[in-house]
Amino acid sequence: MKKWFAAGLLALAIGYTVYGLSTLTLLTSSGRPAAGFFPLLIGILLITSCTVNLWGDLREWMMEKRTGIAPVHQAEPETDAKADALGVDAHGIDGGPEFGRDVFIVFLYICGFVAIMNVVGALLAMFIFMLVYLFTFNRAHTIGNLIYSLALPAFLYGLFKILLNASLPVGPLGF
Amino acid sequence: MLADIAANLSLGLSIAASPDGFLFLVIGAFLGMIVGLFPGFGPAAGIAVLIPMTFGLEPTIAIIMLAGIYYGSMYGGTITSILINTPGESATVASTIDGYPLAQKGRAGPALVMQAIASFFGGTIGVILITALAPSLANFAASFGPSEYFLIIAVGLLMLTTMMGDNKFKGFISALIGFAVGTIGVDVMSGQQRYTFGSPELIGGVYFVAVAIGLFGIGELLHCIFNGQHRQPAKRLRISFRDKEFWPSRQDYYESRFTFWRGSAIGFIAGVLPGSGATLGSIIGYSVEKKVAKDPEKFGKGEMRGLVAPEAANNAASAGAMVPLLSLGIPGSGATAVLLGAFLMWGLQPGPLLIVNDPEFVWGLIASMYLGNMILIAMSIFAIPLFVKFLDIPYVNVVPVIVLLCVIGAFAINASIIETWILVLSGLVGFAMKKYGYSPAATVLALVLGSMAEETFLQTYIISQGTMNLFWERPVSLVLSIVLLAVVITPIALAVMSRLKGNAAKVNGEAS
Incomplete structure (x- = not known):
């Protein structure tokens, strides 16, 4: 996935530069920099650095594929200190189990929450999000989940809508 | 000069110690402690997610609360x-090296008290130095021109990326992404729309x-879920300050x-330098x-000095990072970029003139940091049992609190569903950035400083008639250019030297 992310960034960098070149003026009639000058500089730097970055990630991937061993990176100072504290090798720190599926589910729920917010209103959307989330990841506590799903949205709605007078989406029920 | 400082501080104290100021300072410090608790x-x-909660507050009080979250964490x-x-x-992180062994030896209480005292000491020394140095x-800095400002921004961002080990290049790309996003909206110099795709919501730029x-809230949350934090059971710990030990x-x-x-001296210097911040300060400390x-052999096995040094350093660094923020208007880290x-959100104009134009704000904030450190040392010692109780909450139950605060907060700022979707997209990008070694902090820093970087760069270009010689003709610019080149x-x-050394060793090995 790392190389795909790098490739996506390169594609975006190219799109950013090409779109900028085709829609923005680079220099004014008096030869001064115009609205497209700075974006063009950023675009060129982005394309160059993203190309080198993608090349590095591809080489790393090919090496990993050939040898079956993930390349060793120089750890960040933070990771080094953490490894020192835990008494382990710095490069083994991120080697624990991964929960990509859970990330996908939570992200999907967040998207659903934002999508229904304007339709059913903020309070009901918060309640639905919490119910669905808690009954996916914390199934054992039915009563606790129900109380929590009611209490937290009510508290936040009160805080933002009543105390802070913020504007929140209103549903057909008026809240 | 001392009389000026005393007068300014008393002005600041009149704001920070007012009923409103004090109340929101306590709330900020308390929330900061909780933000710090959750890995x-x-x-x-923490600051980004809680910004919407400061709506309706007076700007100085709002910033006092947000700053409390910053150093409270x-x-x-x-x-x-x-x-x-x-x-x-x-x-x-560095506090773990000796802090945890101390707890294992049955000295958790003394370790917690000493960390609170060290934090207070470092934080207070840091604020005293801000008081002396910021004005x-x-x-x-009042004499700085656009070339100096552009170079300070460039040095800050480059130093932030050099903190990233082998991922320096990815840090550089992260900063460029921030600059690119910052160009969306109306160009202030020409009035031309850029990358708005005809959408009126994007004319003002990406908020x-x-x-x-x-990037910070949803991105970090997804990263924690990816690492399985939501599957871990709650830690049930009990500690009481009534115990003799x-x-x-x-x-x-x-x-x-x-x-x-x-620790305080090292931390403060690390904090003032753009890009290094509290993490590096505590590690160097x-x-x-x-x-x-x-007796270095005692370190790592539960040595009190090994806990005091990083704690004094990280608190002094968090204060030190306020110096460039208040005097130059240039943040050196992700947290100060959000601040x-x-x-800007509250209509304040950061830069050298901030102290002159808004003395109530600057000195109110500085005075609040003196008070904040006093509140925090009291909280850190006497409310320890309460904060330890927060660790009883399993992360699976913390997730919805963060999600709701992020989504509702992002919507509430401008009642914009587009901005809420930008939040969701940024969350996904932030997660991928963290996972693949990019730097969300560099992106936010570049986004916040993007318009300033563009403006100062173009001004330098125009004044020097395209030659850019302002970068080395003015003394401060020259020094900054040399630092930039060195970085x-x-x-x-x-890297070249180590490769050459490696090759030489290889050749010698083959020869023998």
Whole structure:
């Protein structure tokens, strides 16, 4: 996935530069920099650095594929200190189990929450999000989940809508 | 000069110690402690997520509360470092090295008290130095032209990326992404629309708060879920300050008497330097303490000085990072970038003139930091049992609190569903950036400073008639240009040298 992310960034960098070149003026009639000058500089730097970055990630991937061993990176100072504290090798720190599926589910729920917010209103959307989330990841506590799903949205709605007078989406029920 | 400082501080105290100021300072410090407690949720995320809660407050009071969250998280982050060997915040990683062994030896109480005292000491020394240095630096910076400002931004961003180990290049790309996003909207110089795709919602640009909340809040949350934090059971710990063994011994204080000063000095310098910040400050503080110790073998096995040094350093660094923010209007880290964004949101104009134009704000904030440190030391010692109780909450139940605060907060800022979707997208990008070694902090920093960088770069270009000689003709610019070159060239030179050394060793090995 790392190389795909790098490739996506390169594609975006190219799109950013090409779109900028085709829609923005680079220099004014008096030869001064115009609205497209700075974006063009950023675009060129982005394309160059993203190309080198993608090349590095591809080489790393090919090496990993050939040898079956993930390349060793120089750890960040933070990771080094953490490894020192835990008494382990710095490069083994991120080697624990991964929960990509859970990330996908939570992200999907967040998207659903934002999508229904304007339709059913903020309070009901918060309640639905919490119910669905808690009954996916914390199934054992039915009563606790129900109380929590009611209490937290009510508290936040009160805080933002009543105390802070913020504007929140209103549903057909008026809240 | 001292009379000026005293007058300014009393003005600041009249604001910070007012009923409103004090109340929101306590709330900010309390929330900061909680933000620090939860691993993977740092001060940048905490401030970004809680910005919408400051709606309706007066700007100075709002910033006092947000700053309280910022330095309060340094105190809170150490509690988990000591008790469960898990730093709540990256700046408290170094505190784990000796903090946890101390707890294992049955000295959790003295460790918690000493970390609170060290944090208070470092934080207070830091604020005293801000009081002395910020006005002088602002005076000095008043003569800065666009070339100096552009170079300071460039040095800050480059130094932030050099903190990223082998991922420096990815850090550089992260900063460029921030600049690119910053160009969306109307160009202030020509009035031409850029990358708006005809959408009226994008004319004002991409609002930084939604991006910051997404990258730091949702991004870090998804990363914590990816690492399985939501599957871990709650830690049930109990600690009481009524226990006899809770308090440090005289020997602890005596042995650490110089460590407080060393840690604070190192931390403050690290904090002032753009890009380095509290994490590096605490690590350097620990390393120096171990090097100067006559008994370095004790470090890592539960040595009190090994806890005091990084704690004094990270708190002094968090104060030090406020110096460039208040005097130049340039943040050096993700958290201070979010604070700068909050300044802009409240209509404040950061830069050297901030102290002159808004003395109530600047001195109110500085005075609140003196008070905040006093509140935090009291909280860190007497409310420890309460904060330890927060660790009883399993992360699976913390997730919805963060999600709801992020989404509702992002919507509430401008009642914009587009901004809420920008938050969701930024969250996904933030997660991928963290996972693949990019730097969300560099992106936010570049996004906040993007318009300033563009403006100063173009002004330099126009004034020098395209030659850019302003970058080396003015003395301060010349020094900054040399620093910039050193930051770029040093890692390349070191890499080439180590490769040459490796090759030489290989040849020698083959020859023998």
